Amino acid sequence: MKIPDCKKLETFSYFDAENEKKTRYVLALTFVTMVLEIGAGSIYGSMALLADGWHMGIHAAAFCITLFTYRYARKHKNSGEYSYGTGKVGVLGGYTSALILGIVALGMALESVDRFVNPVAIEFNEAITVAVIGLIVNALSMVLLQDHSHHHHGHEHHEHHEHDEHNNHQPHQHGHHDHNLKAAYIHVLTDALTSVLAIGALIMGKYVGWIWLDPMMGVIGSIVISKWAWGLMKQTAPVLLDKAIDPQYEMKLVAKLEAEEVTIQDMHIWKVSADHFCATLTLHDAQARTPAYFKQCLQEFDTIEHLVIEVNPN
CATH class of the missing domain: 3.30.70.1350 (Cation efflux protein, cytoplasmic domain)
Incomplete structure (x- = not known):
């Protein structure tokens, strides 16, 4: 029996070549900085710097998921294997990245608490230098992803868009929500936050003697990252679970x-x-x-x- 040639639901497919290209650049920058910070954090004894390096390493893995998602969506865009296209592929990528963020936050918190109990000597000058390099890389990565950065800061915008969408019955004017790229942006943003906290802790430790501030910044960073991860999960999970309309x-x-x-x-x-x-x-x-x-x-x-x-x- 021949299957009829039905119209493809291309509006539900999920692929953005430009976003894939941006993510590839960010992955390269993140990987190089990861190696630098993990090495320097181990040598110079900075928990904040080491946490930033491992944080980047896990984010690099998340960016690999992001790239895989884009390529998978591109490959199956018109294959007909999915009844409603590949619209959920990017959402699944975003949800997976949110889980990774949660694991990162938990690891940072546990390691920071351990450093409270077992403090180590820190070579501040070298650690500060590498942390600044990491922050610069994060800033460059955010610039690469800046076209979609408003998705993170605009949770209220997302809710407002949903309100307009449900109550005014207007068609979509702003394109699709790329949860996959949004997850990548949040990963970069958390890296930047961790770098800022590390620099602040190292400076205060060097000039004021507050060594305890280094692990404290790790705890604060883990709390903020957990909040971002939870927010991303709340946005992606309803799509994966076929949430009903308003x-x-x-x-x-x-x-x-x-x-x-x-x-x-x-x-x-x-x-x-x-x-x-x-x-x-x-x-x-x-x-x-x-x-x-x-x-x-x-x-x-x-x-x-x-x-x-x-x-x-x-």
């Missing part, structure tokens, strides 16, 4: 159908990517009107980009 949006759709004097026998509306929804409706209509008629009635609900309607006259 209840108010659904109620307006139901009201529209009930105004047509039909009975809704079954309805499912769920996310198939970071920005796209699909819906299946089973209606009872005594007038035996066609599915095309009801699709026309629901045309204003353009947040739902793939709508399947079954009409039962009995």
Whole structure:
């Protein structure tokens, strides 16, 4: 039996060549700095610097996941293997990176607490120099990813976008949410934060004698990173779990159908990517009107980009 040649849902595919290129550059910078900081942190005895180096190392692994995600999405973009395209591939990459961030935060916290109990001597001048180099690399990486940096700082923007999307029924004007690249950006941002904390701790330790500040900055950094990781997981998990659409949006759709004097026998509306929804409706209509008629009635609900309607006259 020949499968019909159906229209591809290309809007749900997930691939961005420019973002993949940026991530590749950031991976190279991160790897070089990782080697430098781990070596210098071990030699000069700085927990903050060593934590920054290992932090970068785990982020390098996360960037490899990001690159794999882009390439996988590109390879399967038009393969037809996925019913609704590869829209969730990038979301899965972002969720995985969030888990890695959580592991990084836990490791930093445990190691920092150990340094409170078992302090070590620190060679401040050398450690500060390497930490500054790491911060410069982080800044360069953030510049490479700056086109999408607003995704991290704009959690309120994300919620506002969802509000507009659900209540004003406007089509998407700002492109898709690249959770994969957002995860990469957060990894770079956490590296920058750790570098800043390390530099501050080392300077205070050198000139004021507050050696305890070095592991303290590790604890503070782990708390901040945990918060960012949790926020990213909260944004990606609902997509992976086929979260339903906003209840108010659904109620307006139901009201529209009930105004047509039909009975809704079954309805499912769920996310198939970071920005796209699909819906299946089973209606009872005594007038035996066609599915095309009801699709026309629901045309204003353009947040739902793939709508399947079954009409039962009995």
